[in-house]
Amino acid sequence: MPQNTKTKILATIGPSSATREQIEKLIDAGADAFRINFSHGTHAEHKERVGIIRKLEKEKGIYISILADLQGPKLRVGVFSSDSVLLKAGQKFRLDLDEAPGDVTRVNLPHKEIFAALKPGEDLLLNDGNIRLHVDKCGKDFADTTVVVGGVLSAHKGVNLPNTQLAISAITEKDKDDLKFALKLGVDWIGMSFVQTADDVRQAKKLIQDKALLISKLEKPSAMEELDEIVQLSDAIMVARGDLGVECPVYTVPVMQKRIVSACRKYARPVIIATQMLESMINNPTPTRAEVSDVATAVYDGADAVMLSAETAAGHYPTEAVSMMHRTIENVEADPLFYTLMRSSRMQPCKASEADSITFAASEVSCVLKDVAAIATYTTSGFTTFLTARERPDLPIIAITQTVEVARRLALVWGTKSFINKDSFKSFDKVEDAAVKIALKNNFAKHGQNLIITAGYPLAKKGMTNLLHTVHIP
Secondary structure, rough: OOOOOOOOEEEEEEEOOOOOHHHHHHHHHOOOEEEEEEEOHHHHHHHHHHHHHHHHHHHHHHEEEEEEEEOOOOOOOOOOOOOOEEEOOOOOOEEHHHHHOOOOOOOOOOOOOHHHHOOOOOOOOOOOEEEEEEEEEEEEEEEEEEEOOEEEOOOOEEEOOOOEEEEEEEOOHHHHHHHHHHHHHHEEEEEOOOOOOOOHHHHHHHHHOOHHHHHHHEEHHHHHOOOOHHHOOEEEEEEEHHHHHHHHOOHHHHHHHHHHHHHHHHOOHHHEEEEOOOOOHHHOOOOOOOOOOOHHHHHHHHHOEEEOHHHHHHHOOHHHHHHHHHHHHHHOOOHHHHHHHHHHHOOOOOOOOOHHHHHHHHHHHHHOOOEEEEEEEEEEHHHHHHHHHHHHOOOOOEEEEEOOOHHHHHHOOEEEEEEEOOOHHOOOHHHHHHHHHHHHHHOOOOOEEEEEEEOOOOOOOOOOEEEEEEEEOO
16 A cells, blocks of 8 residues: 555545545555545535545555545625626725625625624735725725725625634534534544634534544634644644635745644644645646645645645546655655754654653654664554654654544554554553564564554553553564
8 A cells, every 4th residue: 555655645535536436546546534525515425425435444454534624604795796797906896785786886795794893994805815905994784995906706706804803603503514414424533614713723622522633724814823722722733725825925825834834743733734735736637846846845844744625626637646746755755854854843842741751752762772663652542643743753653542533533643554452452461562563564663673662551541651662573
């Protein structure tokens, strides 16, 4: 199987990749996890696709993560009396709550929350940021604007407010229905769109409970103001560069990407880089050089995973896109500079917990002890493996757990391969034997090499990683 890279690939399922044959091709090309986008498709379609992934997972003897990506609040204009209108720079244009079809002078904006938050002097972005309106005057049911950057505007195009924080929940009623359904399907991760504050994360965690892990998608500039708290409250982070590049000046996105990746490394949270990574492969069999460099940069930065969106969901070359991403990752990780950068970007644990200390020490031991084959982590919740992966060791990370749920979740974590072994959690005498057998059987180690093991005592108790053990495999 090609899932041999440290950096994982998250592929989006859509019309181009929804069949069993196509999903299997994506797995064989290198996909480690799949994204189900609840902005599109029906519950019946999502159920069928999850079922296909689970069957293939069982047949191939691997663990695959499934992310259910919630739509979040979509802000859109209403309809026009014609197919579209052409807005010209300098003209006046009104947004209001009147449901009558719009024209070149006005259009309905069915979001009271926007008018409640708007202030004169702020800007509105329409149609993926291609049209910019400057607010001259506004009230509880209208906004009079001047067109700064014009263009063609048609029905239901999106609205972004780059400098305005809205009093709106990141989880809509549709999201709640989708969340309930996704959890019933047994997905591993829930993606929450348009996170503005840490309170949005708290609300989502309360709804999800412990039935899945939460990925907070950062695509609003206000989220950057509470970045550390949002990262700590989340189980993982996605750098959603599409809307982030609309809400913020596009030239600021690379800096924010690096800030987010650094914060995730600091707090041991997996981080996914998403949007437009191989965008040209939607229509072309090969990407641009700049796109390949973009993927490589994310890998060099230490991202846990890189994501394909429309490339695999709606593109003409979904398998080729995954294969290209996989080959790019392989080449970067084969570069001696890669692990030099990983070592130089290591951070001291941000808190003095036993688990932080043990996993940090395990990485240090791997640099001193000769001929170490792998680091085996015994984990009940998966978090010990998060801590181990944060160190970005130049070794495979073998995650040994008791449940399939945890094994699947860890398929998105850097450098990690998961195995289920319930017996080794019953007696400490079995810990060493099980780790050695798994390492040998799966070609992670050879006789004569060493293995580093982290575990906790009492066994099977969450948050109790307090043991570091080395073993020579005779």
